[in-house]
Amino acid sequence: MRVRRSADLFAPPLPTRTPPAAPLKGIAPPSASPAAAPAELWLGVQVAAGAKQTGPDSPPALRHLATLAQRFTPRLSLEPPDGLLLEVKGSLHLFGGVDGIRREMARECARCGLRGTLALAPTPLAALTAARADRSLLVLDPAQLIGQLSPLPLAALRWPQKLLERLASIGVRTIGQALRLPRAGFAQRFGAAQLGELDRLTGRVSDPRERFEVRTRFRRRRELPCELENHAALLEALGPLLTALEQFLESRQCGVLELECRLWHRGCPPSRCALRLAAPLADARRLAELIGERLGTLALPEPVRACELRSGLPVPRVPSSAGLWQPGEHGGLSEAHSPRLIERLRARLGSDVVKGLAVLEDHRPEAAWCVREPGACSEVAHCRPLEGGLGSPASRPGAPRNAARPRRPLWLLPLPRRLTERDGLPRYRGGLRLLGEPERIETGWWDGAEVARDYYIALDTHGRRLWLFRERHPPHRWFLHGVFG
Numbered sequence: 001m002r003v004r005r006s007a008d009l010f011a012p013p014l015p016t017r018t019p020p021a022a023p024l025k026g027i028a029p030p031s032a033s034p035a036a037a038p039a040e041l042w043l044g045v046q047v048a049a050g051a052k053q054t055g056p057d058s059p060p061a062l063r064h065l066a067t068l069a070q071r072f073t074p075r076l077s078l079e080p081p082d083g084l085l086l087e088v089k090g091s092l093h094l095f096g097g098v099d100g101i102r103r104e105m106a107r108e109c110a111r112c113g114l115r116g117t118l119a120l121a122p123t124p125l126a127a128l129t130a131a132r133a134d135r136s137l138l139v140l141d142p143a144q145l146i147g148q149l150s151p152l153p154l155a156a157l158r159w160p161q162k163l164l165e166r167l168a169s170i171g172v173r174t175i176g177q178a179l180r181l182p183r184a185g186f187a188q189r190f191g192a193a194q195l196g197e198l199d200r201l202t203g204r205v206s207d208p209r210e211r212f213e214v215r216t217r218f219r220r221r222r223e224l225p226c227e228l229e230n231h232a233a234l235l236e237a238l239g240p241l242l243t244a245l246e247q248f249l250e251s252r253q254c255g256v257l258e259l260e261c262r263l264w265h266r267g268c269p270p271s272r273c274a275l276r277l278a279a280p281l282a283d284a285r286r287l288a289e290l291i292g293e294r295l296g297t298l299a300l301p302e303p304v305r306a307c308e309l310r311s312g313l314p315v316p317r318v319p320s321s322a323g324l325w326q327p328g329e330h331g332g333l334s335e336a337h338s339p340r341l342i343e344r345l346r347a348r349l350g351s352d353v354v355k356g357l358a359v360l361e362d363h364r365p366e367a368a369w370c371v372r373e374p375g376a377c378s379e380v381a382h383c384r385p386l387e388g389g390l391g392s393p394a395s396r397p398g399a400p401r402n403a404a405r406p407r408r409p410l411w412l413l414p415l416p417r418r419l420t421e422r423d424g425l426p427r428y429r430g431g432l433r434l435l436g437e438p439e440r441i442e443t444g445w446w447d448g449a450e451v452a453r454d455y456y457i458a459l460d461t462h463g464r465r466l467w468l469f470r471e472r473h474p475p476h477r478w479f480l481h482g483v484f485g
Helices: 006-010 059-069 089-094 097-111 124-132 142-149 161-169 175-179 183-190 192-202 231-237 239-252 284-296 335-349
Strands: 042-048 076-079 083-087 115-121 219-228 254-264 271-281 304-311 356-359 369-372 411-418 420-422 425-427 433-443 451-459 465-471 478-483
Touching: 042 059, 042 097, 042 124, 059 076, 059 083, 059 097, 083 124, 089 097, 097 115, 115 124, 124 142, 124 192, 142 175, 142 192, 161 183, 175 192, 183 192, 219 231, 219 239, 231 239, 231 284, 231 304, 239 254, 239 284, 239 304, 254 284, 271 284, 271 335, 284 335, 433 465
Parallel strands: none
Antiparallel strands: 042 083, 042 115, 076 083, 219 304, 254 271, 254 304, 356 369, 411 478, 420 425, 433 451, 451 465, 465 478
């Protein structure tokens, strides 16, 4: 009876095959057994800082190298801060085999001013680990993978330092020594995540990687047959560029949020016409309308001899579908028209004039909103419908839906205005009549802007509804904070 070694527990099951007569070097010839050829072959690249770079953790340098490496394979993954993975099995015959593709990849690293260690293995983590260990590993047969990985230090896996110290205390410093440990005991003492990483390293389980894709921008210039200074003629000359932009975006199912049109003159700097959109847009006709609005407000210092379009980064765009009902009938909504209104206002008035508002999770009225870009929630704002206001019973978890919702005024004063008093009651251009029960807001002790207030709705002598509060702490002053419409 044959006893299976514990290291074999990490090895993937291999079909029975006849061993070759002699060891194979490089790429297996077509006559070799199919079982000897790996299903995938990964090239791992570990970059180090060169003379032209500030450090190995420079994301622009790694992304530039990944962009250049796309000529080898479309299956490419970034492993920041200093790693790169390429699946190159299908590309070997295009670059002269293993030696050729390693030579070409080293040349691309040199073009970026980087020094790289290259390793090839049937699994992505094995190739990356060997490169990080500064070993130019070359494994073409999956059956030899564990034997080639065993001498590598565990530090190449970049596990937490405390975990490496615990393993070193029991004499485990290499990958081979870790693979010889019992699986159940290893997972219990050192974690199932590390056991899973060893399984991905040896090919026992699959190791999918996120594919790197270059987000390209649209940039195209057109030389005009004659110099133009008429806005309508300029818009017509931009037509082919806008059509090309639409095709560029449609092929990627994307849209743009920023677009710049540059008009080049003979003796002056180029005139710029910038658009900032409220929603991703790819329609050439609508873009032409917005650019036409901006051109109408642009004063040209000289006739235009060339025009150029530059887009921002493409963003995913979800095609909209028309509703069953038209806006205004049978409850039909008009949300789809709000981006068009925002874009037209920005095109006519300027991008910095039209602003949006977002609701923040704060009970204090003056801190429950912020200015943001219209059409999309900002990073700090959590946009949601304002149902009865923050701090109301309806906005708290577990509150019944039919609970009374305190009203909030649309207009808030920049700063609360102190009111005069008579017999402990507030006055504002005469006496005020308080309506209903107060709403208590007491919060903000954690950030130094604590408030403790009782808010009331009051009627003045002209029948206007005011929103005012009384301090809960002495001297219990009254303040006017908002006006209802």
